[in-house]
Amino acid sequence: MITLENVSKAYGQHVALASTTLAFAARRTTALIGPSGCGKSTLLRLIVGLIRPNSGRVLVDGEALGRDNLNRVRHRIGYVIQDGGLFPHLTAGQNVMLLARHLQRPAEWISSRVRQLVDLMRMPAGLLERFPGDLSGGQRQRVSLMRALMLDPPILLMDEPFGALDPITRFELQEELKRIFAELHKTVVLVTHDMNEAAHFGDSIVLLREGRVVQAGTLEDLLRRPAEDYVRDFVRAQRTTLPPEAQ
Amino acid sequence: MMQRVLVLLLLLPGLCAGQGTVDVGSKRFTESYILGEIVAQTVRHAGEAAAVHHQGMGNTGIVFAALKSGSIAVYPEYTGTIAFELLRRPTAANIDELNRELAPHGLAVAVPLGFSNTYGLAMREERAAALGVTSIADLTAHPDLKLGLSQEFLNRKDGWPALRQAYRLPFTAPRGLDHGLAYEALAAQQIDVIDVYSTDAKLDKYRLRVLADDRGFFPAYDAVLLYRRELPARFPRSWAALQALEGRISTRQMIALNAQVELSGVPFAEAAGRFLAEAHGQRGEAASGQRPFLGMLFGADFWRLTGEHLLLVFASLALSAAVGVPLGVWAERSPRTGYWILAAVGVLQTIPSLALLAFLITLMGTIGTAPALVALFLYALLPIVRNTLSGLADIGASLRESAQALGLSSWARLWEVELPLASRSILAGIKTSAVINVGTATVAAFIGAGGYGERIVAGLAVHDNAMLLAGAIPAALLALLIQWVFDALDRWAIPGGLQRRDG
Known part of the structure; x- marks a missing residue:
C-alpha cells in the first residue's frame, strides 16, 4: 500500500x-x-x-x-521507465542480476530466480547474453521489467x-x-x-x-x-x- | 655517554657516505659540460670516491638549487654569475668577497681554472695585425672600422653604450645583427669588429683576435669551482686533485676544447679525457671517435634511458590516475569544489616545466627522479580529471535515475554503473596524459632524472643534431607505441556494450 x-x-x-x-x-x-x-x-x-x-x-x-x-x-519497488533505462555496458542478464549480486544473494538463488523470470516473460533463449544495444524496443522493455521484478518486489x-x-x-x-x-x-x-x-x-x-x-x-x-x-x-x-x- | 652517542650520531652520516660519491653538476652549454666532465674524471682518477656527472642540468637556478640541497657537491661556475645572479650583488667581486657571502649558505668558491669567459670584442687576426690593433683602446685610432654587434650587447646598459663611453670610442651607429651571422659577416669582410664570448669555439675556426680589455671594463667571469664547504673535508684526496686544476686551463685551451666538441663532433667526455691526459699524463676516458647515427641511437645507454623514460612516464601516470579519477568524481559530485579543482589543475598546467622543476627541487631538497615524477604527475592531472568529470557528466539522467531507483548504494552506483559508463572518456584522458608525459619527461633530464631527454639536452647543449635526434626519435616512437597500446587497451578495458560498432 x-x-x-x-x-x-x-x-x-x-x-x-x-x-x-x-x-x-x-x-x-x-x-x-x-x-x-x-x-x-x-x-x-x-x-x-x-x-x-x-x-x-x-x-x-x-x-x-x-x-x-x-x-x-x-x-x-520495481521501477520501469519509457526507454527501459538498461545500462548499456552490461548484458541484459547482467542488468537483471545487478541488484541481487550487489545485495550478495547466493548464486543459486539468483540463477533460479532468473529462470523463473525467463519463463514468466517467455523470453527467447540467448537474449540475456546480448547487450541492450542489440535488443529491440519490446525486448528491452521485457528485460527492464525482469530487472524490476528480480527481487520479487510487492x-x-x-x-x-x-x-x-x-x-x-x-x-x-x-x-x-x-x-x-x-x-x-x-x-x-x-x-x-x-x-x-x-x-x-x-x-x-x-x-x-x-x-x-x-x-x-x-x-x-x-x-x-x-x-x-x-x-x-x-x-x-x-x-x-x-x-x-x-x- | 650521552655526548658519545651524540658524536656518533653526528659522525654517522659522514661515515656512511665515506666510500661515497662526488656528485658533479654542469649547466646546459658546451663549456659547462666539458668542465663538469673534467671535474668528474679528475675525482675518479684520484681514486678516493666515485664521481657522477649530472650533465646539463637546466639553468643556473636549477644547478644552484641542486648544490644548496646537497644533490650535487660541486660544479663549474663563473665569478660574475655568482656575484650578479646568485648573490644579486650590484658589482663584481673577487673570490674572497664571494666566499664571505657564500659561507652562510654552506658554500664556497675556489680553484680558478685559469680563464675567463666574458664579453669581448674580436677582429680577424690578419686585419688586426695589419692595423696593429691589440686592445679595445687601439680602436679609437680607426674610426672607419665597421662594427657589427649583437642586439643583446647593443642594448644592454652595461654593453655597448657603457663600453663606448668608457673607451670614448668614435663609432656612432654600429650595425645590430644576429650573433650567429656575425661570424659569417666578419669572415666575408663586411664588418670588422664583433662582440664575442671570450672562449667561443668559433674564435679559432675564424681565426679571430679578442681585443684586450685594458681598462678592465668587462667584469670578470673567471671560471671557478663552486662547491659545498664540507667537500674538501669529506674527500681530501679528491679535493687535492681538483685543486691541482687551478690555473691549468688557459683561454686558448678552453676555446680549443669548445671547438673540438662543437665543431669537430668529439664527445665532450672524450675531449675532457684528452685534455687531462695531456695536462698531467692522466689516462683519458671514453676513447671513441665520431659514432655513426645508428650506433648512437642504440648506444650502450639505450636500454637504461628507455627504462628511465618508461619509469618516469608510467609511475607518474599511475599516480595521476589514482589521484585524478577520484578528483574528477569529486568535482562531478560537488560542482562548487569541482570549479576549484579544475582551476587548480589547470593553473598547474600553465607553469613552465623548468620553473616547476626548480621550485620542486627547492621544496623537496633533491634533484633527479623524485621531483621529476612529481612534476609529471602534476602535469598529467588535468586531462584525467577533466575527462573523468566530463565522462560522468555525460551520463544520461534516465540511466542515473535507473541506478538510483534500483536501490544501489551510492558506492555501487559509482563503481558498477557510472565509472564503467564514463570509462571511454576516462581512458581517453589517461591516454592523453601518457602521450603528453612521454614528451614532458624529456625535460626531466634537465634535473638529472635521465630518460631520452638526456640525449636531447646534451645534443642541444653541444650543438650535436645527431645526438639530439638519437633522443627525440625514440621519444616520438615511444609516444606512438603508447598510443597503440592504449588503443588495444580500450578494446579490453571498455565494457563490450560500449564498444564502438563499425557498420
Missing part, C-alpha cells in the same frame, strides 16, 4: 504537484493518467524517492520515505512503459503485461497518457491536471460520474475515431 499525505512538489515558481493526499490500493493496478506536464511522472518519482517532496510525506507499507530507509524501500511502478514502442509491439506487450499482472498480484502504478491503456490495465484510474488530482475512481466512475467537465472532455478527446465494428 502506497500513501501520499499532503505531498507537494514545486520547481521554483512551477508547481509540479499541488498538495495531494492519495492512496494506492495494494495488489491492484492503478493507472495515473493526464496530459503531459500534469504531474503524473512527478508523483511516481516521489514514490521511488528520486525527488523529495517540498511538503508532506510518502508512505510505503506504512513506512515514511527518509534518507536512511530509502534504498531498503526501493528494494521493495510494488511495481511503470512510467509510460509502452511509450517508445511501435503499435504492434505495444499491443503484444500490453497483452503480455496484463497476463503477468494478473498472475503476480502486485501493487502496480502505471503512468500513461492514453485512456485506452488506462482502461485496459487500471483497476482504478487517477486523472491529473496541472499538478492536481481531478478524479480518482474506477473507469465506471469517470465515465458515469465525472467530477468536473474536464473529466468528460478528457475521456471524449481520447475516443477512438474508428467505427464501432472495427474496435
Whole structure:
C-alpha cells in the first residue's frame, strides 16, 4: 500500500504537484493518467524517492520515505521507465542480476530466480547474453521489467512503459503485461497518457491536471460520474475515431 | 655517554657516505659540460670516491638549487654569475668577497681554472695585425672600422653604450645583427669588429683576435669551482686533485676544447679525457671517435634511458590516475569544489616545466627522479580529471535515475554503473596524459632524472643534431607505441556494450 499525505512538489515558481493526499490500493493496478506536464511522472518519482517532496510525506507499507530507509524501500519497488533505462555496458542478464549480486544473494538463488523470470516473460533463449544495444524496443522493455521484478518486489511502478514502442509491439506487450499482472498480484502504478491503456490495465484510474488530482475512481466512475467537465472532455478527446465494428 | 652517542650520531652520516660519491653538476652549454666532465674524471682518477656527472642540468637556478640541497657537491661556475645572479650583488667581486657571502649558505668558491669567459670584442687576426690593433683602446685610432654587434650587447646598459663611453670610442651607429651571422659577416669582410664570448669555439675556426680589455671594463667571469664547504673535508684526496686544476686551463685551451666538441663532433667526455691526459699524463676516458647515427641511437645507454623514460612516464601516470579519477568524481559530485579543482589543475598546467622543476627541487631538497615524477604527475592531472568529470557528466539522467531507483548504494552506483559508463572518456584522458608525459619527461633530464631527454639536452647543449635526434626519435616512437597500446587497451578495458560498432 502506497500513501501520499499532503505531498507537494514545486520547481521554483512551477508547481509540479499541488498538495495531494492519495492512496494506492495494494495488489491492484492503478493507472495515473493526464496530459503531459500534469504531474503524473512527478508523483511516481516521489514514490521511488528520486525527488523529495517540498511538503508532506510518502508512505510505503506504512513506512515514511527518509534518507536512511530509502534504498531498503526501493528494494521493495520495481521501477520501469519509457526507454527501459538498461545500462548499456552490461548484458541484459547482467542488468537483471545487478541488484541481487550487489545485495550478495547466493548464486543459486539468483540463477533460479532468473529462470523463473525467463519463463514468466517467455523470453527467447540467448537474449540475456546480448547487450541492450542489440535488443529491440519490446525486448528491452521485457528485460527492464525482469530487472524490476528480480527481487520479487510487492510494488511495481511503470512510467509510460509502452511509450517508445511501435503499435504492434505495444499491443503484444500490453497483452503480455496484463497476463503477468494478473498472475503476480502486485501493487502496480502505471503512468500513461492514453485512456485506452488506462482502461485496459487500471483497476482504478487517477486523472491529473496541472499538478492536481481531478478524479480518482474506477473507469465506471469517470465515465458515469465525472467530477468536473474536464473529466468528460478528457475521456471524449481520447475516443477512438474508428467505427464501432472495427474496435 | 650521552655526548658519545651524540658524536656518533653526528659522525654517522659522514661515515656512511665515506666510500661515497662526488656528485658533479654542469649547466646546459658546451663549456659547462666539458668542465663538469673534467671535474668528474679528475675525482675518479684520484681514486678516493666515485664521481657522477649530472650533465646539463637546466639553468643556473636549477644547478644552484641542486648544490644548496646537497644533490650535487660541486660544479663549474663563473665569478660574475655568482656575484650578479646568485648573490644579486650590484658589482663584481673577487673570490674572497664571494666566499664571505657564500659561507652562510654552506658554500664556497675556489680553484680558478685559469680563464675567463666574458664579453669581448674580436677582429680577424690578419686585419688586426695589419692595423696593429691589440686592445679595445687601439680602436679609437680607426674610426672607419665597421662594427657589427649583437642586439643583446647593443642594448644592454652595461654593453655597448657603457663600453663606448668608457673607451670614448668614435663609432656612432654600429650595425645590430644576429650573433650567429656575425661570424659569417666578419669572415666575408663586411664588418670588422664583433662582440664575442671570450672562449667561443668559433674564435679559432675564424681565426679571430679578442681585443684586450685594458681598462678592465668587462667584469670578470673567471671560471671557478663552486662547491659545498664540507667537500674538501669529506674527500681530501679528491679535493687535492681538483685543486691541482687551478690555473691549468688557459683561454686558448678552453676555446680549443669548445671547438673540438662543437665543431669537430668529439664527445665532450672524450675531449675532457684528452685534455687531462695531456695536462698531467692522466689516462683519458671514453676513447671513441665520431659514432655513426645508428650506433648512437642504440648506444650502450639505450636500454637504461628507455627504462628511465618508461619509469618516469608510467609511475607518474599511475599516480595521476589514482589521484585524478577520484578528483574528477569529486568535482562531478560537488560542482562548487569541482570549479576549484579544475582551476587548480589547470593553473598547474600553465607553469613552465623548468620553473616547476626548480621550485620542486627547492621544496623537496633533491634533484633527479623524485621531483621529476612529481612534476609529471602534476602535469598529467588535468586531462584525467577533466575527462573523468566530463565522462560522468555525460551520463544520461534516465540511466542515473535507473541506478538510483534500483536501490544501489551510492558506492555501487559509482563503481558498477557510472565509472564503467564514463570509462571511454576516462581512458581517453589517461591516454592523453601518457602521450603528453612521454614528451614532458624529456625535460626531466634537465634535473638529472635521465630518460631520452638526456640525449636531447646534451645534443642541444653541444650543438650535436645527431645526438639530439638519437633522443627525440625514440621519444616520438615511444609516444606512438603508447598510443597503440592504449588503443588495444580500450578494446579490453571498455565494457563490450560500449564498444564502438563499425557498420
